[in-house]
Amino acid sequence: MKKILRLLRALFYTGNTNVENMQGSGFQWLVKSVAKSENIDISDSQLTKEREYFNTNPAFINFIVGIWIKELPSAEGPDYWKRVYSSAFAAVGDSLFYHSYRVFCFLVAALLGLYSPVIGLLTYLILYNVLYFLFLYKGYDIGFKYGKNIIGWFNMLRINEWGQWLDIASVFLLGILLLMLAGINNFYSYWHYSLGSLMLFAGIVFAKLLNATIFFIIGIISLALILFLGGL
Amino acid sequence: MTIPLILLGGIASLDRFLALHMLLSRPFVISIIVGLLTSNLTYTFYVGLLIEFYGIIDVQVGTRLTREDTFLAYVLSLLVGLGYITDTFMFLLILLIFLIIMYPVGYTEVFVRDLNKFFLKRTKLTSSKIILIGSLMGIVRGIILYPLGFFIGVEIVSYFQNHVHWGGNFKFYSVFLTILLSGYVLRLLVVKSSYKYILFLIGLFLGWLIV
Numbered sequence: 001m002k003k004i005l006r007l008l009r010a011l012f013y014t015g016n017t018n019v020e021n022m023q024g025s026g027f028q029w030l031v032k033s034v035a036k037s038e039n040i041d042i043s044d045s046q047l048t049k050e051r052e053y054f055n056t057n058p059a060f061i062n063f064i065v066g067i068w069i070k071e072l073p074s075a076e077g078p079d080y081w082k083r084v085y086s087s088a089f090a091a092v093g094d095s096l097f098y099h100s101y102r103v104f105c106f107l108v109a110a111l112l113g114l115y116s117p118v119i120g121l122l123t124y125l126i127l128y129n130v131l132y133f134l135f136l137y138k139g140y141d142i143g144f145k146y147g148k149n150i151i152g153w154f155n156m157l158r159i160n161e162w163g164q165w166l167d168i169a170s171v172f173l174l175g176i177l178l179l180m181l182a183g184i185n186n187f188y189s190y191w192h193y194s195l196g197s198l199m200l201f202a203g204i205v206f207a208k209l210l211n212a213t214i215f216f217i218i219g220i221i222s223l224a225l226i227l228f229l230g231g232l
Numbered sequence: 233m234t235i236p237l238i239l240l241g242g243i244a245s246l247d248r249f250l251a252l253h254m255l256l257s258r259p260f261v262i263s264i265i266v267g268l269l270t271s272n273l274t275y276t277f278y279v280g281l282l283i284e285f286y287g288i289i290d291v292q293v294g295t296r297l298t299r300e301d302t303f304l305a306y307v308l309s310l311l312v313g314l315g316y317i318t319d320t321f322m323f324l325l326i327l328l329i330f331l332i333i334m335y336p337v338g339y340t341e342v343f344v345r346d347l348n349k350f351f352l353k354r355t356k357l358t359s360s361k362i363i364l365i366g367s368l369m370g371i372v373r374g375i376i377l378y379p380l381g382f383f384i385g386v387e388i389v390s391y392f393q394n395h396v397h398w399g400g401n402f403k404f405y406s407v408f409l410t411i412l413l414s415g416y417v418l419r420l421l422v423v424k425s426s427y428k429y430i431l432f433l434i435g436l437f438l439g440w441l442i443v
Binding site: 011012013014015016017018019020021022025026028029032051055058059090094098099100102103105106109110113117118120121124125128129132163164167168170171172173174175176177178179180181182183184185187195196199200201202203204205206207208212213215216217219220221223224 | 249250251252253254255256258260261264265267268273274276277281284286288289290291292293294295299321324325327328331345346348349351352353358359360362363364365366367370403404405407408409410411412413414415416417418419420421422423427428431432433434435436437438439440442443
């Protein structure tokens, strides 16, 4: 039950996100609740300090809370390790969850969604949240077990390489998705393949040069012109 | 149906930048849920696919505000789901207009963050209370702004419907705009260039074999 409550709290700890202390209020709230449930004595001055600036990736928050509790008696103090790991997990987490894993989950979901949108929806939510919830559910225990040495545990899992493998899989899935997207809608003619290739080529070239919104607007207007000139 | 749709706006807004972070604010998710609620899944799926391709390349890092793709997906899917958008011209026009409206709507996230800062600095409320207030503000933002966007969309559609009527099924354009944006997704993925394009071509070939 304690683990489930920790997971639920971790889902909301970013509720006071602001530019002043980022997620500091949430971190203080989590530390306070763990101290209460585990009967750990933390001074008021220490707790007040925890409301200061703090930022990490939400999926890794419970690891940091676990490390913080474990390192309370350490010579460097828990805040030193909190600072070290919050920035490291922010970088790893944003890159893994928002950059690579989300794209991979989406492409898998989109492929299945071509046949059944509901299956696609469920796949997207389940595939992504299984890992996210697992991190939130087990994070505190693992963080508490390894403390400041948690980097060894993550290195053992080679978490830095996950993104690369997911990106490789995503490139492959993107190719499958585009062709299936055209095929399933019966866009089989030379005209369709030529237009599709032109669109893809323009996307690849302009991705380097133009902001996505500007390019998207140009794309919409160009297609509207094709619609108008083609008399469709 | 109205209450679930309004609540969906609130939850999506909360998930987007304040709490949960469970992908409930992703365009693909929003559009399919709206499609289920409006019984028009086929078309809203393609709307979600297109806007997800547009939004997924914008990676959330630190305090940076990402594009309000949730709002865009919510309004567009609802207009499509409820049958306000049926022809291609209207689809492209509404997409174009809401790509611009999306920016001031996205800026309200700054306002909510400033209010969060106010509650942190100017009140003596406990962390749990300011987190609750922040989360509620996120929900209220979605409950007000997302349906408001829909009503603005309805007004625009009603105005242009009487003046212009172009094209039939917009799925064709939605698919080709998705292909257009896929170049950006391909660029986002970090794989050595030569391997990337070989893998991508193998994927295309496999896709061709499947269909």
